[in-house]
Amino acid sequence: MSASPSDPSVVHKRQEQRLVLLLLAPSLAVVGCLLIVPLCWLVWQSVRQDGAFTLAHYARFFSDAVYWTTFLQTFRIAFIVTAVTVLLGYPIAYVAAGASRRWSIFILAMVILPFWTSVLVRAYAWLILLQRRGLVNSVLTDFGLIQNPLALVNNELGTVIATVHILLPFMVLPLYATMQKIPAELTMAGASLGGTPFYVFTRVFLPLSLPGVVAGMVLVFVLTLGFYITPELLGGGRTYMVSMLVSRNIEVYNEWGAASSISIVLLACVFLVFRLASLIIPFERIMGAR
Amino acid sequence: MRFSVSIPVMTAALALSVATASAEQITFVSQGGAYQEAQTKAILNPAAKLLGITINQDSAPDAWPVLKTQAATGKPIWDVIDAPTTICVRGGDQGMVEKLDFSNIPTAASMPAQYKTPYSVAYEFYSSVLAYNKKKFASKAPQTWADFWDVKAFPGTRALRNHPQATMEAALLADGVPADKLYPLDVDRAFKKLEQIKPHITVWWTSGAQSAQLLADGEIDMEMAWNGRVAAVMKEGAPVSFTFNQGLLQETSLCIVKGAPNLETAYKFVNAAMTPDIQANFPAYIDYGPGNPAAYATGKISPERATQMPSAPENAAKQVLVSQAWWASPAGEDAIKRWAGFVQK
Numbered sequence: 001m002s003a004s005p006s007d008p009s010v011v012h013k014r015q016e017q018r019l020v021l022l023l024l025a026p027s028l029a030v031v032g033c034l035l036i037v038p039l040c041w042l043v044w045q046s047v048r049q050d051g052a053f054t055l056a057h058y059a060r061f062f063s064d065a066v067y068w069t070t071f072l073q074t075f076r077i078a079f080i081v082t083a084v085t086v087l088l089g090y091p092i093a094y095v096a097a098g099a100s101r102r103w104s105i106f107i108l109a110m111v112i113l114p115f116w117t118s119v120l121v122r123a124y125a126w127l128i129l130l131q132r133r134g135l136v137n138s139v140l141t142d143f144g145l146i147q148n149p150l151a152l153v154n155n156e157l158g159t160v161i162a163t164v165h166i167l168l169p170f171m172v173l174p175l176y177a178t179m180q181k182i183p184a185e186l187t188m189a190g191a192s193l194g195g196t197p198f199y200v201f202t203r204v205f206l207p208l209s210l211p212g213v214v215a216g217m218v219l220v221f222v223l224t225l226g227f228y229i230t231p232e233l234l235g236g237g238r239t240y241m242v243s244m245l246v247s248r249n250i251e252v253y254n255e256w257g258a259a260s261s262i263s264i265v266l267l268a269c270v271f272l273v274f275r276l277a278s279l280i281i282p283f284e285r286i287m288g289a290r
Numbered sequence: 291m292r293f294s295v296s297i298p299v300m301t302a303a304l305a306l307s308v309a310t311a312s313a314e315q316i317t318f319v320s321q322g323g324a325y326q327e328a329q330t331k332a333i334l335n336p337a338a339k340l341l342g343i344t345i346n347q348d349s350a351p352d353a354w355p356v357l358k359t360q361a362a363t364g365k366p367i368w369d370v371i372d373a374p375t376t377i378c379v380r381g382g383d384q385g386m387v388e389k390l391d392f393s394n395i396p397t398a399a400s401m402p403a404q405y406k407t408p409y410s411v412a413y414e415f416y417s418s419v420l421a422y423n424k425k426k427f428a429s430k431a432p433q434t435w436a437d438f439w440d441v442k443a444f445p446g447t448r449a450l451r452n453h454p455q456a457t458m459e460a461a462l463l464a465d466g467v468p469a470d471k472l473y474p475l476d477v478d479r480a481f482k483k484l485e486q487i488k489p490h491i492t493v494w495w496t497s498g499a500q501s502a503q504l505l506a507d508g509e510i511d512m513e514m515a516w517n518g519r520v521a522a523v524m525k526e527g528a529p530v531s532f533t534f535n536q537g538l539l540q541e542t543s544l545c546i547v548k549g550a551p552n553l554e555t556a557y558k559f560v561n562a563a564m565t566p567d568i569q570a571n572f573p574a575y576i577d578y579g580p581g582n583p584a585a586y587a588t589g590k591i592s593p594e595r596a597t598q599m600p601s602a603p604e605n606a607a608k609q610v611l612v613s614q615a616w617w618a619s620p621a622g623e624d625a626i627k628r629w630a631g632f633v634q635k
Binding site: 064065066069070073127128131132133151154232233236237238240245248250251252253254256 | 352354358447452494496500503507508509626627630634
């Protein structure tokens with residue numbers, strides 16, 4: 001018997017589809033109005049100049065040294081921040097995953113706690129800590145460890161320090177989520193078969209935790225690419241990241257087309273990073289970190 | 291922009307709803323923040339009372355893009371803009387700002403010619419001055435831009451604004467260009483001189499608040515900063531001082547939007563706002579000086595207060611007036627474009 005329109009199961013299914021669509025409508029509207037439409041507008045703006053089509057805004061990437069040096073510096077900072085967050089985040093996640101329930105909750109709480117403070121406040125806090133007469137330099141000078149204050153801020157170093165601090169949770173959480181699911185029996189088995197702790201770690205635990213590492217790295221890398229507050233406040237005016245190039249083009253040069261083209265290229269870079277990462281582990285696992 | 295925080299004072303919609311009232315009115319636009327609040331008390335309220343008009347306010351930290359959009363629609367809603375003179379001049383060149391008929395603004399007649407352009411009249415002055423830490427330079431303080439460039443005689447950390455305007459002028463003054471021979475700026479020479487000081491610049495600041503913080507926290511020992519910001523830091527008791535010597539006098543101007551809905555009232559307002567007696571109210575509310583020097587002759591501004599004002603005749607004589615017309619010219623725009631590449635390298 002073929003399914004006729006009056007078939008109760010088909011009618012039921014249609015009703016269900018309609019309901020799902022209805023429930024999804026608000027979020028679809030939000031995504032459509034606030035993401036898709038502005039994005040299309042951005043693309044449109046990036047190829048217009050005085051009411052005519054142009055690729056001049058994109059040509060600047062090849063003709064204007066500021067553009068590619070800014071992208072270069074942004075990618076370098078993103079690489080450094082990613083590397084440092086892995087080195088700092090991995091041990092934290094490892095300890096949290098191996099600790100008792102109470103301790104792991106405590107450690108994770110410590111990692112997440114700074115999340116509740118505004119990024120702006122944290123950036124200023126680093127400024128106060130790291131500046132010439134800041135806490136770090138005062139302590140080091142008082143103990144006679146240094147003669148002249150170190151240049152810890154108003155440069156790339158200050159930017160990296162604050163960015164690492166702000167993005168560390170994005171590394172620790174996916175790492176923890178992955179490590180927590182690695183059965184303890186596997187490492188025990190490795191040990192019982194005569195593997196040294198180091199051997200068991202490198203041959204069993206580390207490979208199993210790699211999806212978490214990749215997920216954390218992609219998140220941190222992509223977020224760093226778009227960072228604005230830390231380089232703006234702590235970079236001393238010399239640390240130029242892509243987001244600042246966008247804002248300068250609007251504030252100082254009134255070049256909306258140029259600003260749009262930079263945003264589009266940055267967006268393309270982000271997609272590329274996700275694409276490359278998804279060759280290693282599937283996209284859903286990056287986002288869900290399972 | 292001197293004020294990073296913008297407070298949209300009133301929307302255009304509100305301005306339109308008031309239009310039903312019979313009294314004459316205009317829409318006035320400034321840059322928001324503490325500055326707009328101060329001039330509401332100092333200028334706008336007295337002018338409105340004098341003329342019996344309603345002044346609706348709007349604010350835009352950067353009036354340019356809005357002005358452009360309004361011009362494109364062909365039906366502007368703004369009447370009078372208070373903005374950096376460059377915007378008025380560039381807007382005038384592009385047919386978006388009214389060419390002023392100065393016979394309608396007799397109060398500005400006595401003002402120095404360089405305070406006016408065909409499209410604008412100087413409204414208030416601020417200055418990019420050399421500020422320094424008094425403790426660090428207790429015996430001998432830097433007094434000129436040549437001192438600022440002299441890292442041997444005046445060792446210490448330095449900061450400059452991350453913008454070529456005033457910074458390039460300072461570089462040329464430091465290089466020995468006489469103040470009256472600055473314009474048109476020798477851009478190559480200025481950048482060459484700036485390359486010299488670049489390794490010694492700790493911070494290229496972007497916001498006025500940042501420049502104040504650098505001074506207050508002792509992070510830098512000397513910098514170029516806006517006189518109002520330095521005065522605020524001094525008031526808090528930080529060991530900071532500044533000199534008006536070789537300060538770079540800059541102004542914002544009043545200009546009228548081309549096709550302004552209330553052109554006649556707009557002229558009346560500009561004339562009232564430039565009245566010496568009303569202009570003399572500025573110093574009571576903010577550290578920026580009146581655009582009309584006749585204000586200093588009204589007796590409203592005490593001699594002590596006048597010494598702190600960038601546009602007081604004695605102070606103005608020590609400073610250099612930045613040529614907004616040059617900065618609005620293609621050469622000026624090219625210099626601004628070249629800047630990003632210079633700072634980043």
